[in-house]
Amino acid sequence: MDSMPNKKKLHIAMFPWLDFGHMIPYLELAKLMAQKGHHISFLSTPQNIDYLPKLPPNLASLIDLVKLPLPHVEKNNLPKDAKATIDVPYNKVPYLKKAYDAFKDSMARFLKDSHSNWLLYDFVPYWLPASSIPNAFFNIFTAAGLSFIGSKAHLDKCKNLEDFAVPSSWVPFPTIVTLRFFRVMKIFQDNFSRDKFDVMALFRFGKVLDGCDIVAVRSSMEFEPKWLRVxxxxxxxxxxxxxxxxxxxxxxGYETKTWVWTKDWLDKKAKGLVVYIAFGREAKPSQEVLIEIALGLKQSKLPFFLVIRTGQGQANTELTKLLEGFEERTKGRGLVWSSVVEALQFEKALILLTFYADQGINAKVLEEKHIGNKHDGSFIRNSMAKSLRLVMVEEVDKIYKDKAKEMKGMLGDRTSQDRYLDSFLDYLISHLKNICT
Incomplete structure (x- = not known):
């Protein structure tokens, strides 16, 4: 453990949004900071805490997993057993945010009693910048994604959904990073339904960005120098x-039977030609879209490894399944069983399909850097098969694979990651008194 013996040890509280796409990066950062000898309090609901990956034994004493029961809110349409976004349909997420807001009192008590030095929190608790300790908005989105939202002043001027479907006026360089209108509708539709929800998502972003002491971004100067300056x-x-x-x-050191079987299957395939398909921790394609993707895989004639979630939590019982007989028709060529950072860490070229939240912006960022091929959004089997062969076997695939190899050195470099972490922790330590007084 790199415990930084000559530096002050901090107690850092972390309060992520109830989305495993947020909680996992928060936990990764918690583990890295604990490796430096800092004490971490990681707060979430009991069910979410229990569902997180187990902590490494050498860090368990430095990371307190604090269980806060999700408060009950009267006249809230949140499904009974929902404790995270994975448990609810997309249109029910605002009700989960409403329950999350009821953490306000318990968070105030925790911060008072725990004597934390810093608080790292997410975009949802707009009421936390009023806390009495130094605080940072830890943003798990790309710098480009956060720049796209704009400042609180810009958000206050946005009156229509169309305002988000045009290039941002505050970005001083040409870019393709913007959203198509249908994606804007998906992400921001609750912001223009004032009679339905108490607090709109964009209001939350605006208040958090305006009120936090600093903004911590899951990014690097090598990857997004211009966007970080924006x-x-x-x-x-x-x-x-x-x-x-x-x-x-x-x-x-333990290999499961499933992994042994999977590795044996992969070892029989040509190197660099197996397509891996996953939709992230939260996104679940519709039945129609999943069928089109499956048929596109079949038409591509490429070996593939498809990861699907048949359901989505206790409170979201809608099932998705493949066409009857699909596994049999692709037997020997496909297995039916992620994140961008994980894929690029292993030099994998990307085909970018967007379903959820910031995925559209992320896809545009990667497309602009020629790291991935963004599918046009029409999940028609023919275009799906064409995209797969373009990235995997056609001559143009070298562009994507070379870029993926380049990104591996950038995103998977532990020395660089350690340097960014040390710089961040140095800032937290050196600015304790400046902000507290």
Whole structure:
């Protein structure tokens, strides 16, 4: 453990949004900071805490997993057993945010009693910047994604959904990073339904960005130098990249039967020609889209490894399944069983399909850098098969694979990640008194 013996040890509280796409990066950062000898309090609901990956034994004493029961809110349409976004349909997420807001009192008590030095929190608890300790908005989105939202002043001027479907006026360089209108509708539709929800998502972002002491971004100067500068210009406060947080695999030396079987299957395939398809921790394609993807895989004639979630939590019981007989028709060529950072860490070229939240912006960022081929959004089997062959076997695939190899050195570099972490922790230590007094 790199415990930084000559530096002050901090007690850092972390309060992520109830989304495993947020909780996992928060936990990765918690583990990295604990490796430096800092004490971490990681707060979430009991069910979410129990569902998180087990902590490495050498860090367990430095990371307190604090269980806060999700408060009950009267007249809230949140399904009974929902404790995270994975448990609810997309249109029910605002009700989960409403329950999350009821953490306000218990968080105030925790911060008072725990004597934490710093608080790292997410975009949802707009009421936390009023806390009495130094605080940082830890943003798990790309710097480009956060820049796209703009400052609180910009958000206050946005009156229509169309305002988000045009290039941002505050970005001083040409870019393709913007959203198509249908994606804007998906992400921001609740912001223009004032009679339905108490607090709109964009209001939360605006308040958090305006009220936090600093902004910590899961990014790097090597990956997003221009966008990080845009963020500082927008918010007039320190914006600190903390690296990409590539996950650290703790090998316990044990190989499961499933892995042995999977490895045997992979070893029989040509190197670099197996397509891996996953939709992230939260996104679940519709039945129609999944069928089109499956048929596109079949038409591509490429070997593939498809990861699907048949359901989505206790409170979201809608099932998705493949066409009857699909596994049999692709037998020997496909297995039916992630994140961008994990894929690029292993030099994998990307085909970018967007379903959820910030995925559209992320895809545009990667497309602009020629790291991945963004599918046009029409999940028709023919275009799906064409995209697969373009990236995997056609001559143009070398562009994507070369870029993926380049990104591996950037995103998977542990020395670089350690440097960003040290810089971030140095800032937290050196600015304790400046902010507290």
């Amino acid at each position: 963020l500082e210009d927008l918010h007039r406060k320190p914006v600190l990249p903390i690296g990409q947080l590539p996950p650290v695999v703790y090998d316990n």
